[in-house]
Amino acid sequence: MDRIPILKMGDVLLVTIQVDMHDRLALALQEDLTARISATGAHGVLIDISSLEIVDSFIGRMFANIAAMARVLDAQTVVVGMQPAVAITLVELGLSLPGVRTALNVERGMALLGSSQTSVAEGGDDAARES
Amino acid sequence: MPRESPETVEIRASSDVVAVRQMTREYADLLGLSLVDQTKLVTAASEIARNTLDYGGGGTARLEVLENGSRRGVRLTFEDHGPGIPDIAQALKDGFSTANGLGLGLGGARRLVNELFIECPPQGGTRVTIVRWK
Numbered sequence: 457m458d459r460i461p462i463l464k465m466g467d468v469l470l471v472t473i474q475v476d477m478h479d480r481l482a483l484a485l486q487e488d489l490t491a492r493i494s495a496t497g498a499h500g501v502l503i504d505i506s507s508l509e510i511v512d513s514f515i516g517r518m519f520a521n522i523a524a525m526a527r528v529l530d531a532q533t534v535v536v537g538m539q540p541a542v543a544i545t546l547v548e549l550g551l552s553l554p555g556v557r558t559a560l561n562v563e564r565g566m567a568l569l570g571s572s573q574t575s576v577a578e579g580g581d582d583a584a585r586e587s
Numbered sequence: 588m589p590r591e592s593p594e595t596v597e598i599r600a601s602s603d604v605v606a607v608r609q610m611t612r613e614y615a616d617l618l619g620l621s622l623v624d625q626t627k628l629v630t631a632a633s634e635i636a637r638n639t640l641d642y643g644g645g646g647t648a649r650l651e652v653l654e655n656g657s658r659r660g661v662r663l664t665f666e667d668h669g670p671g672i673p674d675i676a677q678a679l680k681d682g683f684s685t686a687n688g689l690g691l692g693l694g695g696a697r698r699l700v701n702e703l704f705i706e707c708p709p710q711g712g713t714r715v716t717i718v719r720w721k
Contacts, residue, residue, distance in 0.1 A: 476608060479601040479637070510608065510626055512633040513692060541626040549630060549695035 460485045462492050468500035468569055469493065469531075474507045482518045489522055493529045500569035501526050504562055506537030516551040523556045533557065536565035593651035598639045598665075607636040607648045614650050614661045618721050627699040628661070628719045634696040635665050635715050643667025643713055653718065660701070660720035671707035678705070 458481060463470040469492055471485070489501060501522065505511070511519075523533040536559045538546075546553070559565035596607055611632040615625040632648070639646040646667030653660040672678045679694050693715075697703040702718040 476605050478605045481601075509612070510630045510633060512630050512637075513695065514633075514637060539626075541623045544623050545626045545630045545699065548627065548698050549634075550698070551695070 459488060462488060464492075464496055464498065467498055468502055468566065469496070469498045470502050470504070472504040472507070476509070477515065479514055482515060486518055486522055486525070490525045490529065493526055493531050499531050501531055501533040502562065502565045502569060503533065503535045504537050504565075505535060505542075506539065506561075508539070508542065511538070511542050511546055511551075513549065513551060516546060516549075516553055519553055519556050527555075532569055534559050534565040534568050536560065536562055593649050596648045596650070597645075598636055598648055598667075599645045601637075601640065604633060604636045604640060608633050610648075610650055611661075611663065614652065615719070618652070618659055618661055618719075620719065620721060624719065628717075631696040631699040631703075631717055631719075632663055634692045635663070635717065638692055638715070639665045639667045639713075643669035646712075653720075658720055660718055662716060662718045665715045666712065668712040671711055671713050672705060675705045675707065 458475075460471060460473060460475070460477070460481065469489065471489065475481075477485070492498070493501065503519065503522070508515075519533075519535055526533045534557045535553070538558065557568060559568050594610065596610060597603060598607065608629050611629045612625060615628050620628065636648055639648070644667060646665060646669075649664040649666075651662050651664075653662050679697060693703070693705070696717070700717045700719045702716070704716045706714045706716075708714075
């Protein structure tokens with residue numbers, strides 16, 4: 457089966473989704489990413505979806521799962537590059553991607569990951585540690 | 588590029604759900620729907636095709652162009668021979684699901700199209716029909 461490649465850039469794992477993912481491919485990505493976070497000790501995951509033409513409830517749930525699993529493994533997730541038509545459809549579908557941080561593009565996403573690491577290091581508002 | 592309408596696609600694996608999305612996109616494009624309306628229709632088709640696979644145990648999707656006077660649209664009909672839906676009104680409510688997930692499939696999909704019908708004949712199975720007019 458095909459796999460979606462995961463690149464490592466410093467402290468961040470970078471995933472660019474360029475194919476129309478079927479559900480098993482999405483599940484494989486979820487597993488591969490958690491394994492890579494654990495193996496590399498990465499503190500950030502950046503998922504570029506600028507090529508994705510739709511995000512349905514399954515793919516949306518996958519992003520939420522990845523963000524939750526990454527958080528448990530001490531990594532922040534940012535989803536970047538959502539097309540406007542996809543954003544409109546997602547909201548109308550009733551999905552708001554709970555727990556998933558988003559940014560307009562890769563640069564802003566990387567900036568978000570960089571700044572969040574600093575704030576966590578300073579003992580910021582990391583609610584996950586309290587529960 | 589005129590298409591032979593209707594066309595039927597088998598839904599047997601998750602890759603077939605992708606095929607349904609791609610064919611729906613072609614019909615939506617052919618009809619001249621805006622990008623947002625195309626995206627909504629394709630997303631609704633994806634939700635229902637997945638239900639056909641996961642809850643219906645597989646089935647078919649039929650795509651066809653509709654003409655009603657000067658009005659044109661596209662209709663997608665999903666059929667399976669699974670257990671059916673015991674309470675259709677309940678299934679259309681947001682947040683309801685008998686299996687995993689957010690349970691947004693049908694209620695959410697209904698907001699993305701102009702018409703959505705669900706039929707569960709007594710002999711079993713489910714038929715979901717969605718229509719998007721231009």
